[in-house]
Amino acid sequence: MSDARAEGSQFPPRVYLLVGVVSALAAFLVFVEWQMPSSQPKGFWNALAAFAFLSIVSDSLFFKIPIAKANASLAFIPLQATVALFAPPWPMFIGGFTALVVDTLIRKKATIRVVFNTAQYMLAVGVAGLVYRALGGTVGLENFSFLFIPFVALVVTFFLVNHGSVALAVAFSSGVSVREAWGRVGGRALVNDLFSSTLAILLVFLYVKLQLPGIAILVFPLFLVRQLYQMNLQLQEELEEKLELMVKAMEARDPYTSGHSRRVAEYALSIGRELKLSADALDGIKRAALLHDVGKIYEEFAPLLRKDGRLTPEERVVMRTHVVRSAELVATAAKLRGSVEAMIRHHHENFDGSGYPDGIAGEQIPIGARIIMVADTLDAMTSDRPYRRAMTFERAVEELHEYAGSQFDPKLVQLVTNSGSIRRLLGGPGPAELATPTARPSWARALRAKREPATEALPPELV
Structure with a gap:
């Protein structure tokens, strides 16, 4: 044929x-x-x-x-x-x-x-x-x-x-x-x-x-x-090639996150398509997702990225500055200023306003940043790290629901739960098989924290 x-x-x-x-x-x-x-x-x-x-x-x-x-x-x-x-x-x-x-x-x-x-x-x-x-x-x-x-x-x-x-x-x-x-x-x-x-x-x-x-x-x-x-x-095409080079240079710093930015971009693009966003919006989200951690290429982050185990409180403060450093680096390219820069700067803002660097909340956070937050967390939880094994897709979704409304946009969490495309990317069960988790009472969360101290949904060193 x-x-x-x-x-x-x-x-x-x-x-x-x-x-x-x-x-x-x-x-x-x-x-x-x-x-x-x-x-x-x-x-x-x-x-x-x-x-x-x-x-x-x-x-x-x-x-x-x-x-x-x-x-x-x-x-x-x-x-x-x-x-x-x-x-x-x-x-x-x-x-x-x-x-x-x-x-x-x-x-x-x-x-x-x-x-x-x-x-x-x-x-x-x-x-x-x-x-x-x-x-x-x-x-x-x-x-x-x-x-x-x-x-x-x-x-x-x-x-x-x-x-x-x-x-x-x-x-x-x-x-x-x-x-x-x-x-x-x-x-x-x-x-x-x-x-x-x-x-x-x-x-x-x-x-x-x-x-x-x-x-x-x-x-x-x-x-x-x-x-x-x-x-x-x-x-x-040349812009996309330069983005790939920046991502490769960044991932060379951290052997444990090889491919992380590409996976986050893939998940973010899938979520954006589920929302029926425009082509320009999807391209912006993809570029921001690819470069969301590009600031980690700076020397001050090198020892933190290579460290085995969890970071100290002081080291976490330093690590949190990567969002600002990433946004500043991206802003040096004229085509990436504005929306892409903003998505990168705000991709660690929590939905309830408790995130960083600016503490904005809800709809004030750009939709692309909210999408990248979910995609970034999903990949972090389903990937192996030096101090813990990767979570299953079902467990990762449970964690997303646990922090929906506080850390994550609840609409995006529900979308990920019901998304067949995300499930196919991660190899998880279909939406029909994945029932929406019921929120745990406070005493159950406290008990789990004592028994499983290493399963915090999104420790800062993960992202």
């Missing part, structure tokens, strides 16, 4: 349903928009071939989006231009033919992906054309007439349909929320997309005035815009 076929067989049923709906809508729109005059204007076939070729070339120079094997390109520029140049359904045919050729011959996608991309390109172009003409937009190869409102409506409609359908496909196939998928597919680049769409106006004008030389003139600007998109993605 080929890789493409194997890939296509892995999709859940709702993905096939989405592909069917999008394909049916595209086919219906072609039927509604069908206009085939007996003769075409002069130069029609040359123009059709030229824009089909330009769209295929633009779509072939794609760049990858780091989610669910999605791709992006600048094909939207010539495709939007076709709406103002060709009567329906020709723009839809150009869009569909572009996706069919590129996905089949160049990207070598699975059949279901080819069908979906062909249909969603046709649908986006078709719906955008309907809106454009309904608002008074003109169509023709011989005259150029720019009307602001119809063109803006065309662009916005195109991206709503295009990004929206792809976001649904990503959400259905990868299990992330539609909100996160929308943010990763097009939300961040939407402003750039809207500004880049002004090239579609210029493309229509140049073709009407100069024909094929007009297209040639715009090739270089299209290349520059593509490079800007590519540079933005590379900057994101």
Whole structure:
């Protein structure tokens, strides 16, 4: 079996349903928009071939989006231009033919992906054309007439349909929320997309005035815009690589917490996804979780991290300063100032206000910091340490419930208890098997403290 076929067989049923709906809508729109005059204007076939070729070339120079094997390109520029140049359904045919050729011959996608991309390109172009003409937009190869409102409506409609359908496909196939998928597919680049769409106006004008030389003139600007998109993605990748280097340098200080920051980031990301947070919020939480202990790289923490056994009260005071040191270090990077810096500074603030360094409470604590507090504690309790064995997942959840409302956000504790994704990450029992623990009376807590002095839920040296 080929890789493409194997890939296509892995999709859940709702993905096939989405592909069917999008394909049916595209086919219906072609039927509604069908206009085939007996003769075409002069130069029609040359123009059709030229824009089909330009769209295929633009779509072939794609760049990858780091989610669910999605791709992006600048094909939207010539495709939007076709709406103002060709009567329906020709723009839809150009869009569909572009996706069919590129996905089949160049990207070598699975059949279901080819069908979906062909249909969603046709649908986006078709719906955008309907809106454009309904608002008074003109169509023709011989005259150029720019009307602001119809063109803006065309662009916005195109991206709503295009990004929206792809976001649904990503959400259905990868299990992330539609909100996160929308943010990763097009939300961040939407402003750039809207500004880049002004090239579609210029493309229509140049073709009407100069024909094929007009297209040639715009090739270089299209290349520059593509490079800007590519540079933005590379900057994101370089940032993530630098974060990994910082984490590796920090973990070299403490052999007992190797992999700790990555696990905390994984747990925090899972909790954030359960809350249906946006892509930007999730990325911020992931970065803060990776770097929440980065301040421990400073020399004053080295002997404390290597110490066997528990810390003295004086040493705990020093260890607690790591949150401030971490936040200050992170703030030296412009892209990490603000929310990421705040999450790191406050990830040891207790829900009742008894934490450090600022003693804030409840909703005053950033949601990301509250998530990292739970994720950090969960990993600390389920990992072996020099002075104690790792707790089981069930026992760790009991501890979280024990201190819910005082140390932890009770809503997050309940979410972790009911979360199948967290349970899978930690290898614990399913939510149905894990009953919510009943709070112990004060005399029982005191008795347990005498019998098990080493099982404090979150001793400061753990974190």
